[in-house]
Amino acid sequence: MILGIDTSIGTAVAIVDPAGAVRAEAVSGDARGHAEVIGDLLARALSQAGIRAADITAVAAGMGPGPFTGLRVGIAAARAFALGRGIPVVAVASHDAAALERTHPTGDEDGVGAAVEGEHFAIVTDARRRELAVSVYRVEDGAPVRVAEPRLVLRASADTVDPLGFPAARLPETTGISAVALARIAASRLRAGTADVSAIEPLYLRAPDVTVPAGPKKVGT
Numbered sequence: 001m002i003l004g005i006d007t008s009i010g011t012a013v014a015i016v017d018p019a020g021a022v023r024a025e026a027v028s029g030d031a032r033g034h035a036e037v038i039g040d041l042l043a044r045a046l047s048q049a050g051i052r053a054a055d056i057t058a059v060a061a062g063m064g065p066g067p068f069t070g071l072r073v074g075i076a077a078a079r080a081f082a083l084g085r086g087i088p089v090v091a092v093a094s095h096d097a098a099a100l101e102r103t104h105p106t107g108d109e110d111g112v113g114a115a116v117e118g119e120h121f122a123i124v125t126d127a128r129r130r131e132l133a134v135s136v137y138r139v140e141d142g143a144p145v146r147v148a149e150p151r152l153v154l155r156a157s158a159d160t161v162d163p164l165g166f167p168a169a170r171l172p173e174t175t176g177i178s179a180v181a182l183a184r185i186a187a188s189r190l191r192a193g194t195a196d197v198s199a200i201e202p203l204y205l206r207a208p209d210v211t212v213p214a215g216p217k218k219v220g221t
Contacts, residue, residue, distance in 0.1 A: 075200065
């Protein structure tokens with residue numbers, strides 16, 4: 001069983017089997033209360049799936065892009081769970097999960113149709129501070145392939161998001177990341193032997209507000 005955890009927007013937890021079938025899903029839309037709900041969502045997902053923590057064989061961790069404080073809660077939870085079980089953490093970009101949802105939608109709540117073969121599309125999420133995080137994908141053989149890495153753009157900017165030709169603010173905004181899609185990507189990579197389990201590099205896209213001081217200030221006499 002693969003456990004998926006993402007806190008790049010809200011807090012999402014899911015469990016899928018190695019073939020990608022959904023066993024459980026628990027979600028909180030609160031964009032700030034990640035630490036308060038993550039433990040409860042994990043317990044609910046395990047209970048819903050009817051399994052024990054010992055049945056989880058890998059953890060998919062959403063790498064963002066996302067705000068520093070929120071994103072690190074999910075990554076820390078994924079690492080702690082995996083460390084306690086002695087299982088791998090598979091790093092998955094959160095926008096990749098949203099892109100999978102665009103190519104294989106489970107619903108059309110946002111009024112956005114499924115992306116079709118050969119089509120370019122962008123995943124746009126709120127990066128706060130009047131900025132948007134944008135990644136561009138192309139559908140190849142029915143699957144989303146990232147063709148432009150995540151980057152920040154000003155929400156009010158008129159700059160186009162190549163190769164789409166539209167300002168990011170005019171594109172549909174993703175308001176939630178599916179932990180099911182995240183776990184399915186990890187399951188697929190594990191089956192193919194392409195899962196990244198060696199390094200976890202969060203996609204913060206901007207430096208944290210708090211930095212380590214350069215050293216003590218010199219005081220004159």
